[in-house]
Amino acid sequence: MRAGAELAVDGESEDVAVEGAGAFEVGGPQEQAAGEDVHGCVFAHSRGGYARGGGREGALRCGGTVPEAGRQGRACGWCGWRGLGACVAYERVAGAMFGSAYGDAMGAPTEFLPYAQIVRRFDVPDDAPGAGELPVHGGVAMVTDDTQMALAVADALLAAVEDGHALSAERLTPRLRGRYLAWWQSPDNNRAPGTTCMQACKALARGGAWEAATRRGSKGCGANMRVAPVALLDGVSEADRCGAAQLQSALTHGHPTALAASDLTAAAVHALRVGVAPRDLPGYLRAHVGQQRSVYRGDWLGDELWRGPFASSPEEFIARGWDECAGVLDRLDAALLLGDRRADPCRITGAGWIAEEALATGLLCFLLFPDAPVDALTRAAMTSGDSDSIAALAGAFAGAAYGMAAWPEAWAGVVEYREELERVSAGLAAGTAGSGTGTGTGVAGGAGR
Numbered sequence: 256m257r258a259g260a261e262l263a264v265d266g267e268s269e270d271v272a273v274e275g276a277g278a279f280e281v282g283g284p285q286e287q288a289a290g291e292d293v294h295g296c297v298f299a300h301s302r303g304g305y306a307r308g309g310g311r312e313g314a315l316r317c318g319g320t321v322p323e324a325g326r327q328g329r330a331c332g333w334c335g336w337r338g339l340g341a342c343v344a345y346e347r348v349a350g351a352m353f354g355s356a357y358g359d360a361m362g363a364p365t366e367f368l369p370y371a372q373i374v375r376r377f378d379v380p381d382d383a384p385g386a387g388e389l390p391v392h393g394g395v396a397m398v399t400d401d402t403q404m405a406l407a408v409a410d411a412l413l414a415a416v417e418d419g420h421a422l423s424a425e426r427l428t429p430r431l432r433g434r435y436l437a438w439w440q441s442p443d444n445n446r447a448p449g450t451t452c453m454q455a456c457k458a459l460a461r462g463g464a465w466e467a468a469t470r471r472g473s474k475g476c477g478a479n480m481r482v483a484p485v486a487l488l489d490g491v492s493e494a495d496r497c498g499a500a501q502l503q504s505a506l507t508h509g510h511p512t513a514l515a516a517s518d519l520t521a522a523a524v525h526a527l528r529v530g531v532a533p534r535d536l537p538g539y540l541r542a543h544v545g546q547q548r549s550v551y552r553g554d555w556l557g558d559e560l561w562r563g564p565f566a567s568s569p570e571e572f573i574a575r576g577w578d579e580c581a582g583v584l585d586r587l588d589a590a591l592l593l594g595d596r597r598a599d600p601c602r603i604t605g606a607g608w609i610a611e612e613a614l615a616t617g618l619l620c621f622l623l624f625p626d627a628p629v630d631a632l633t634r635a636a637m638t639s640g641d642s643d644s645i646a647a648l649a650g651a652f653a654g655a656a657y658g659m660a661a662w663p664e665a666w667a668g669v670v671e672y673r674e675e676l677e678r679v680s681a682g683l684a685a686g687t688a689g690s691g692t693g694t695g696t697g698v699a700g701g702a703g704r
């Protein structure tokens with residue numbers, strides 16, 4: 256953490272000037288177009304906390320509904336106030352990366368437990384999702400394969416765009432392969448990893464084309480539990496974001512629904528990062544499904560993956576995946592209409608062992624508590640299904656929407672892989688590998704954690 260420089264923004268002003276960023280109109284984000292970048296648009300640091308912004312109904316204001324104990328008046332740990340855009344970008348990218356890790360850690364103890372046992376063991380009250388504490392043992396909140404693989408994806412992305420290279424399949428594919436294999440071989444890959452990932456990595460390790468290694472019949476949530484970094488890398492076009500999100504799935508999970516659900520998960524994280532209001536998110540995602548339904552990303556996936564039992568054309572292949580995503584968005588709508596915060600969220604949107612259900616149930620938990628990220632995370636962790644992945648996704652959504660202010664500051668001090676999470680967040684927010692990003696994560700880069 257670098258020390259902060261002069262505070263440049265007065266949170267009480269409606270229009271504030273920020274050095275290097277020009278005039279900055281606080282608020283007004285509802286008009287911000289989806290897909291517009293966050294730089295200089297959403298919210299600003301201020302003396303005493305955060306200025307109003309982001310269309311969050313005051314959620315980011317000091318004393319707002321988002322827990323931000325200890326953050327008031329704190330300088331940005333990354334840019335030291337030198338650039339508003341970078342500052343904003345880092346907060347939201349880190350919010351999503353850390354939020355995903357927090358959810359992973361919180362959901363890990365409940366992943367394989369029946370709901371009744373979860374309610375008894377964790378004393379889940381009738382009217383709230385639970386205590387909202389990270390499980391800490393020996394001073395560390397341990398994460399699982401979800402976070403380890405998200406760091407692998409982040410490192411592959413940063414290596415692909417190193418030295419100003421544009422993101423492309425040619426640059427990303429070998430780097431994903433290398434990071435996945437480093438994870439697979441790591442002694443720290445002992446956190447109940449998914450069968451599909453393990454089998455696919457074993458096949459990837461033999462060499463040869465990834466199309467021969469991927470599990471074409473698998474749409475497990477390993478495909479999208481790790482995809483958030485794709486949505487957080489700055490300066491990527493929508494087409495490339497879609498392609499990269501699908502490719503990072505395709506190396507292990509080749510089912511069309513795994514590809515589509517990964518793309519849709521990345522679309523959700525990105526939309527929240529750039530200021531789409533949570534209440535508008537289901538409609539935004541439905542529009543994305545409609546736009547992408549017949550688009551096969553051949554420039555990212557090649558011309559081999561679609562061939563097989565699912566379809567007679569690339570368009571028919573990928574449409575199958577998008578149609579399953581549309582179906583689960585219907586279930587999400589039904590669950591939101593019901594609005595039941597007390598019952599197990601998996602009842603309607605699914606247990607989350609498969610990718611589209613993990614997306615829907617993670618989204619449901621976030622949208623049931625749109626202004627209370629810790630409650631959303633707890634709700635997601637206290638679920639009957641794949642709790643760590645559901646909560647990892649819910650954490651990515653809430654963090655992308657609210658930044659690090661969403662989370663109790665003390666959590667960053669105990670979460671496993673803190674330094675790696677900070678490092679990749681800085682790189683992703685900058686849109687390049689940046690400084691100090693060349694060594695890889697402990698697990699994904701094989702450095703011995």
Ligand SMILES: [Mg+2]
Pocket residue numbers: 399400401446447643644
């Ligand atoms: Mg896991």
